[in-house]
Amino acid sequence: MLNYITSYLGSPVTPGQAGNQLWALIYVLIIFAGVSVVVMAMNWLERKALAHFQIRLGPMRVGPHGLLQPIADALKLMLKEDIIPSEADQFVFWVAPLIGLLAAFTVYTVIPFGPSQAVSDMNIGILFMLGVSSLGVLGIVTAGWASNSHYPLIGALRSSAQMVSYEVAMGLAVVSAILMTSLNATGTGTLSMIGIVQAQQQQGIWFLFKFFPLGFIAFIIFAIAMVAETNRAPFDLAEAESELTAGFHTEYSGLRWSLFMLAEYAAMIAVSAIAVTLWLGGWMRPFPNLLNAPVWEFIFSLFPALTFAALAGFALIGTVRMPSHSFFKIQRIGLGVFALLLAFIALVLLLIAIVGHNSDNSIAARTREGIDYIYWFMLKVSIFMYLFIWYRATWPRYRFDQLMRVGWKVMLPISLGVLIVTAIVGVVVK
Amino acid sequence: MNPAMNVGAAPVATPWFFYGLAAAAVISGLLVITRRNAVHSALALIITLLSVAGLYLMLYAPFVAGVQIIVYAGGIMVLFLFVIMLVSIERASKERQFNRIWPVGLVASCALLALFLSAFAKGKALLPDRMMQLPESTNTQQIAAMLYGDAGKMGQYTFTFEIASLLLLVAILGAVIMTKKKI
Numbered sequence: 001m002l003n004y005i006t007s008y009l010g011s012p013v014t015p016g017q018a019g020n021q022l023w024a025l026i027y028v029l030i031i032f033a034g035v036s037v038v039v040m041a042m043n044w045l046e047r048k049a050l051a052h053f054q055i056r057l058g059p060m061r062v063g064p065h066g067l068l069q070p071i072a073d074a075l076k077l078m079l080k081e082d083i084i085p086s087e088a089d090q091f092v093f094w095v096a097p098l099i100g101l102l103a104a105f106t107v108y109t110v111i112p113f114g115p116s117q118a119v120s121d122m123n124i125g126i127l128f129m130l131g132v133s134s135l136g137v138l139g140i141v142t143a144g145w146a147s148n149s150h151y152p153l154i155g156a157l158r159s160s161a162q163m164v165s166y167e168v169a170m171g172l173a174v175v176s177a178i179l180m181t182s183l184n185a186t187g188t189g190t191l192s193m194i195g196i197v198q199a200q201q202q203q204g205i206w207f208l209f210k211f212f213p214l215g216f217i218a219f220i221i222f223a224i225a226m227v228a229e230t231n232r233a234p235f236d237l238a239e240a241e242s243e244l245t246a247g248f249h250t251e252y253s254g255l256r257w258s259l260f261m262l263a264e265y266a267a268m269i270a271v272s273a274i275a276v277t278l279w280l281g282g283w284m285r286p287f288p289n290l291l292n293a294p295v296w297e298f299i300f301s302l303f304p305a306l307t308f309a310a311l312a313g314f315a316l317i318g319t320v321r322m323p324s325h326s327f328f329k330i331q332r333i334g335l336g337v338f339a340l341l342l343a344f345i346a347l348v349l350l351l352i353a354i355v356g357h358n359s360d361n362s363i364a365a366r367t368r369e370g371i372d373y374i375y376w377f378m379l380k381v382s383i384f385m386y387l388f389i390w391y392r393a394t395w396p397r398y399r400f401d402q403l404m405r406v407g408w409k410v411m412l413p414i415s416l417g418v419l420i421v422t423a424i425v426g427v428v429v430k
Numbered sequence: 431m432n433p434a435m436n437v438g439a440a441p442v443a444t445p446w447f448f449y450g451l452a453a454a455a456v457i458s459g460l461l462v463i464t465r466r467n468a469v470h471s472a473l474a475l476i477i478t479l480l481s482v483a484g485l486y487l488m489l490y491a492p493f494v495a496g497v498q499i500i501v502y503a504g505g506i507m508v509l510f511l512f513v514i515m516l517v518s519i520e521r522a523s524k525e526r527q528f529n530r531i532w533p534v535g536l537v538a539s540c541a542l543l544a545l546f547l548s549a550f551a552k553g554k555a556l557l558p559d560r561m562m563q564l565p566e567s568t569n570t571q572q573i574a575a576m577l578y579g580d581a582g583k584m585g586q587y588t589f590t591f592e593i594a595s596l597l598l599l600v601a602i603l604g605a606v607i608m609t610k611k612k613i
């Protein structure tokens with residue numbers, strides 16, 4: 001058994017390519033659980049960050065600094081009555097949140113957390129991701145229609161128009177990045193997510209900086225379009241609370257409503273992963289070919305441990321600074337245990353980094369490598385997740401005609417131009 | 431060879447997948463024409479299109495499957511729903527169907543069935559007896575070579591492809607001109 005697991009750690013390909021269903025299933029379960037936990041953490045972080053942007057405190061009561069608030073929220077949503085309006089289309093109303101959730105989670109099969117740390121590597125990876133994530137809008141549209149109510153219907157109409165408009169610019173930006181993958185010796189590009197990162201590795205440059213500023217413009221177009229695709233502020237017209245109450249999910253409550261939230265955040269992580277894979281070098285650490293001495297390798301592999309150590313330090317400061325009233329005793333113990341847990345994880349990661357660097361033990365080395373890949377990928381994705389919160393706190397919502405004008409008259413021509421110029425430059429350089 | 435890599439090396443795409451996908455396509459296809467509610471029909475049509483995408487995957491044509499999902503299920507059907515949602519479903523479902531074209535439809539579908547049956551009965555010798563094992567890993571690249579040609583040569587279908595794209599351009603311009611009063 002142990003031998004089986006350790007033998008897998010040495011596998012150079014994804015379980016999908018190896019044809020190993022058991023490991024694929026384990027990966028799927030890990031990703032599903034991981035994404036669900038990240039969504040809960042994101043929920044807490046968003047509320048805290050938004051509160052601090054507005055000089056408020058945010059959730060403070062449930063657990064130290066409101067750390068247990070997401071769990072309390074989840075419990076509340078599960079216990080809440082699940083109301084289906086009597087005039088609603090029962091079946092479609094019931095199935096709509098599941099469509100969105102399925103679309104959001106299916107794309108995780110091809111997200112490359114590392115060269116072999118993905119469920120599968122498809123020949124059409126990026127096409128699959130764009131296609132399946134575009135199915136997510138069907139969940140919103142059917143939810144809005146099935147509610148049989150005015151505000152949800154208007155929200156659904158807005159959402160479908162918005163998605164169709166921004167998908168065009170998004171697709172063209174993606175194509176200009178895919179063109180760059182073909183600039184190698186064989187002249188053959190790739191659509192595979194792992195292949196795209198490997199192309200950046202071979203060319204020694206992130207596509208963000210390739211043909212500066214062409215790659216950068218394409219990236220900016222994608223970064224704007226992905227906010228619109230996930231219905232987040234400032235493009236959250238489908239759920240504009242000042243105009244449409246809550247937009248497409250006005251009539252939803254309880255668990256079904258929380259499924260919409262889960263799907264929205266999962267889709268946010270998925271599109272951020274696309275952006276990271278296409279333009280930010282995916283799982284690669286910063287400067288892999290400039291600072292390639294073993295000592296740099298070792299320094300960069302300490303980052304995961306240092307991150308957890310820093311988190312443990314923050315938790316420890318919180319424990320020390322907790323008011324010394326007996327009312328806070330349980331909270332103080334809880335936060336202290338949390339700090340110890342984080343410190344323990346940091347220690348384990350440190351151990352793996354040192355053992356993996358020094359010994360020629362291939363399993364430890366590969367484990368260390370895997371942790372590095374996943375860490376850098378997640379770090380890049382989490383930057384995007386923070387940007388989503390920052391946008392929401394900073395920018396006012398677009399009006400619908402402004403949204404359409406930006407989509408069709410600004411983003412589409414720019415992305416088309418970038419695509420053409422990238423193609424020309426690519427041919428000239430070759 | 432790594433022991434972990436040997437487990438379940440048999441292909442996942444068994445005939446059962448074909449039966450499942452084909453049944454889903456046929457049943458949801460029937461639902462498309464039998465539902466009175468237009469939105470239900472549209473949702474059933476999406477399931478049909480997705481099942482057909484699954485069949486393309488089984489035929490080792492992942493690129494076609496991806497395009498099927500992105501264009502039909504993700505693009506065209508969203509526009510369909512956009513229009514259908516604006517129709518008052520209750521009134522539309524009570525209205526009597528005013529066109530009487532079902533005899534023509536019956537004849538057409540019977541002719542199609544006869545064609546399929548004759549192809550199945552007589553064409554057995556012409557068709558290959560087993561599924562072609564195409565290299566799935568280069569499917570996209572092969573399509574690109576067919577459409578655009580490789581290394582300076584014109585591809586097999588370059589001209590047809592360009593003509594088709596011209597046709598689509600004309601359709602787009604036509605739609606814009608029809609909706610705009612003055613340009």
